[in-house]
Amino acid sequence: MNQHHTPSGSDNNPDDPNGLFAALEADMATDQAIGATVLDFDKARADRRPVGPGVDEDGLPSVYVDSREKSGPVDRMATARGAKRRPIIPAWARSKAELVSYARWLGGNAAHTTGYHAVRSPLYAGKLLGRAPRGTARLVGGTYRWVTDSEGRPVRAASVRREDVEQYLILSRQRDRRVRSRGVILALAAVLGVAFTAVLLVATPGWTTLALATAAALALGGAGGQADQPLIDRAVVATKVQRLTSDIIVRALGAMGIAEINKAMAKGGDGIKFVAPITRDGNGWRADIDLPYGVTAIDIIDKRDRLASGLRRPLGCVWPEPVHDQHAGRLMLWVGDQDMSQTKAPAWPLAAAGTVSLFKPLPFGTDQRGRSVSMLLMFANVLIGAMPRFGKTFALRVLMLAAALDPTAELHVWELKGTGDLEDAAKVAADYGSGADDETIEGAVNSLRYVHKELERRAAVIRSLPKERRPENKVTPELAADRKLGLHPLVLIIDECQELYSHDTFGKEAGTLSEAIIKRGPAMGVILLLATQRPDVKSLPSGVSANVGIRFCLRVMGQTENDMVLGTSSYKNGLRATSFTANDKGIGYLVGAATDAQIVRSYYLDGPAAGRIMDRARAARIAAGTLTGVAAGEQPERAKNNTGILDDLISIWPAGEAKVWSETLVAALAALDEDRYGGWEPEQLSSALKPHGVNAGQVGRRVGGKFVNKRGIEHKDLTEAITRRDDKRPA
Numbered sequence: 001m002n003q004h005h006t007p008s009g010s011d012n013n014p015d016d017p018n019g020l021f022a023a024l025e026a027d028m029a030t031d032q033a034i035g036a037t038v039l040d041f042d043k044a045r046a047d048r049r050p051v052g053p054g055v056d057e058d059g060l061p062s063v064y065v066d067s068r069e070k071s072g073p074v075d076r077m078a079t080a081r082g083a084k085r086r087p088i089i090p091a092w093a094r095s096k097a098e099l100v101s102y103a104r105w106l107g108g109n110a111a112h113t114t115g116y117h118a119v120r121s122p123l124y125a126g127k128l129l130g131r132a133p134r135g136t137a138r139l140v141g142g143t144y145r146w147v148t149d150s151e152g153r154p155v156r157a158a159s160v161r162r163e164d165v166e167q168y169l170i171l172s173r174q175r176d177r178r179v180r181s182r183g184v185i186l187a188l189a190a191v192l193g194v195a196f197t198a199v200l201l202v203a204t205p206g207w208t209t210l211a212l213a214t215a216a217a218l219a220l221g222g223a224g225g226q227a228d229q230p231l232i233d234r235a236v237v238a239t240k241v242q243r244l245t246s247d248i249i250v251r252a253l254g255a256m257g258i259a260e261i262n263k264a265m266a267k268g269g270d271g272i273k274f275v276a277p278i279t280r281d282g283n284g285w286r287a288d289i290d291l292p293y294g295v296t297a298i299d300i301i302d303k304r305d306r307l308a309s310g311l312r313r314p315l316g317c318v319w320p321e322p323v324h325d326q327h328a329g330r331l332m333l334w335v336g337d338q339d340m341s342q343t344k345a346p347a348w349p350l351a352a353a354g355t356v357s358l359f360k361p362l363p364f365g366t367d368q369r370g371r372s373v374s375m376l377l378m379f380a381n382v383l384i385g386a387m388p389r390f391g392k393t394f395a396l397r398v399l400m401l402a403a404a405l406d407p408t409a410e411l412h413v414w415e416l417k418g419t420g421d422l423e424d425a426a427k428v429a430a431d432y433g434s435g436a437d438d439e440t441i442e443g444a445v446n447s448l449r450y451v452h453k454e455l456e457r458r459a460a461v462i463r464s465l466p467k468e469r470r471p472e473n474k475v476t477p478e479l480a481a482d483r484k485l486g487l488h489p490l491v492l493i494i495d496e497c498q499e500l501y502s503h504d505t506f507g508k509e510a511g512t513l514s515e516a517i518i519k520r521g522p523a524m525g526v527i528l529l530l531a532t533q534r535p536d537v538k539s540l541p542s543g544v545s546a547n548v549g550i551r552f553c554l555r556v557m558g559q560t561e562n563d564m565v566l567g568t569s570s571y572k573n574g575l576r577a578t579s580f581t582a583n584d585k586g587i588g589y590l591v592g593a594a595t596d597a598q599i600v601r602s603y604y605l606d607g608p609a610a611g612r613i614m615d616r617a618r619a620a621r622i623a624a625g626t627l628t629g630v631a632a633g634e635q636p637e638r639a640k641n642n643t644g645i646l647d648d649l650i651s652i653w654p655a656g657e658a659k660v661w662s663e664t665l666v667a668a669l670a671a672l673d674e675d676r677y678g679g680w681e682p683e684q685l686s687s688a689l690k691p692h693g694v695n696a697g698q699v700g701r702r703v704g705g706k707f708v709n710k711r712g713i714e715h716k717d718l719t720e721a722i723t724r725r726d727d728k729r730p731a
């Protein structure tokens with residue numbers, strides 16, 4: 001161990017070198033006494049490795065941590081190729097929809113202004129006539145002052161006060177000249193005017209005279225106006241929005257209470273950098289900002305309300321976003337002119353006419369900037385989550401209507417709240433049900449079973465096709481169009497799916513089936529659309545929430561629900577549906593529809609509008625010959641395939657037994673249908689049978705000479721339940 005000691009102050013007397021040395025020696029002696037070694041510099045130097053190129057004084061390899069290059073990668077070509085090209089024509093001008101909406105607004109504004117003033121024109125005329133006397137007085141007064149050269153009066157008065165005779169004479173001579181010539185002009189004008197009036201009165205029809213007199217009166221009225229009383233008021237009162245400037249942004253960022261930002265803004269700090277000029281983008285302003293070192297875009301998004309306060313704008317106008325292909329400190333701030341929830345939403349492009357193909361992106365909503373946001377449903381699944389009453393069903397309805405407008409798509413719609421929010425589906429769906437009762441839930445599970453079976457069939461069909469018809473081993477528009485193959489889009493829609501997944505009897509099975517459908521369905525043209533108001537582990541199996549491709553999260557209360565809908569770590573990464581306010585109905589984060597997450601407001605389609613669209617969809621299906629199932633008044637496919645638990649139990653019942661243990665029955669059921677009954681416990685069998693009035697009881701048996709009592713089912717109860725069911729069924 002090497003130790004260096006400095007001499008202690010008391011002995012350190014520069015005037016006494018001997019004293020100093022004595023102190024040093026004493027110190028060194030103490031070092032040795034406490035076991036320290038004194039460094040022998042000569043020896044240490046000799047032990048060192050030689051200094052050479054790439055080696056530092058201590059013999060260690062030397063490396064420059066800072067590149068000597070002034071900037072970026074050395075490959076200039078790569079840099080140039082990687083550079084971002086800014087669009088020649090701004091985005092709003094390239095979008096036809098935006099252009100049209102702008103032109104429409106401009107035309108509407110002009111028409112409104114014209115109409116507004118036209119209606120008020122009599123009022124304006126009356127006002128002008130009322131002002132005409134004042135205008136006349138002003139005209140007469142002005143003429144009098146001109147003829148009498150009254151503007152020179154103060155100067156003449158001043159020369160009188162100063163008794164400056166000479167100047168007074170000059171001024172009064174000038175005044176006399178002026179008065180004389182102006183008097184002549186006035187007299188001439190008067191004579192001409194009188195003559196002109198006389199000619200008018202005699203030679204022209206009465207209406208011309210009246211028109212001229214009115215014009216003169218209005219002109220006099222115009223001259224009689226007062227600055228503080230404008231004649232006409234404004235037809236359009238623009239809500240003035242302050243232009244977004246760098247000063248305002250810097251001020252707002254500085255007021256957020258983030259220490260690193262304050263440091264950067266303090267004297268000598270780096271300040272806040274703008275990477276591009278602040279530009280107009282849609283109905284708002286866009287700023288690209290490099291935050292100070294160590295501050296992330298998420299830090300800002302976290303405090304969006306504070307930022308909005310600093311910018312002096314409503315919260316619904318302020319939308320900070322991270323820029324994912326840049327560093328974490330890059331912030332894209334978009335500040336709208338109007339609160340997103342207040343702006344008038346454009347109509348759904350498909351509301352009036354047209355059919356669609358599910359293989360193409362479908363219009364789903366608009367973003368903060370009013371641009372249409374589309375979603376490709378084919379090869380995807382969708383999960384929508386939100387607190388109650390924030391627009392889940394409305395969002396799901398947009399997707400349902402879009403799917404319905406593809407005449408080839410087979411729809412199975414289950415609305416498990418029971419309010420009939422999606423009732424128009426019955427016009428086109430192969431299967432439809434509404435309700436929170438066990439029967440409806442069983443219907444939904446049967447749909448899941450049917451769709452799950454379809455996966456097997458579709459996989460087999462695709463496998464059997466020649467290789468050139470299935471280049472990616474998945475459904476293509478051509479394969480879907482071939483009705484013989486039965487590979488048309490199959491859309492299963494479940495609203496309030498928490499009712500299904502948390503159901504005592506069917507929950508587990510529904511979860512397992514859904515997970516399989518979500519994982520394997522997309523390649524086979526099967527699309528599952530789910531909406532839930534309770535996104536928690538119990539009500540939404542993690543196998544489902546983890547595998548969904550497209551997620552739409554409207555307002556939720558906490559981080560857990562947020563991440564359950566949008567995916568793990570979404571909250572941490574700045575996707576926070578918790579930041580939406582009570583006004584933000586229909587607005588949510590959309591993930592998975594584009595590369596980056598988007599803030600989207602779903603198109604607004606109420607019940608009557610949905611009804612009209614469904615009528616159109618039905619007509620298109622009838623024309624295409626694709627109306628099936630309940631919409632066509634037929635028995636739904638699932639009911640044909642489904643045997644139900646009672647029939648399954650009868651089919652596996654051990655011959656001649658009056659009572660059988662539940663554990664024996666579930667094992668036999670699993671052997672019959674692994675997908676449906678695999679992993680069932682005796683309790684599950686009990687709860688599945690309860691709705692049918694079959695109760696499990698104690699069943700005793702002799703096993704190896706011992707009597708064992710376990711829960712079991714009686715054959716008699718089972719047959720009675722089947723008789724009851726068959727009696728209820730329509731013939």
Ligand SMILES: Nc1ncnc2c1ncn2[C@@H]1O[C@H](COP(=O)(O)OP(=O)(O)OP(=O)(O)O)[C@@H](O)[C@H]1O
Binds near residue numbers: 386392533601
């Ligand atoms: N895109 C939208 N634009 C404007 N308002 C909307 C939009 N979507 C929904 N809303 C409003 O929000 C209200 C609630 O919507 P919705 O019925 O879809 O809620 P929900 O989440 O399904 O409710 P619940 O959980 O009770 O089923 C609607 O009555 C509607 O007025």
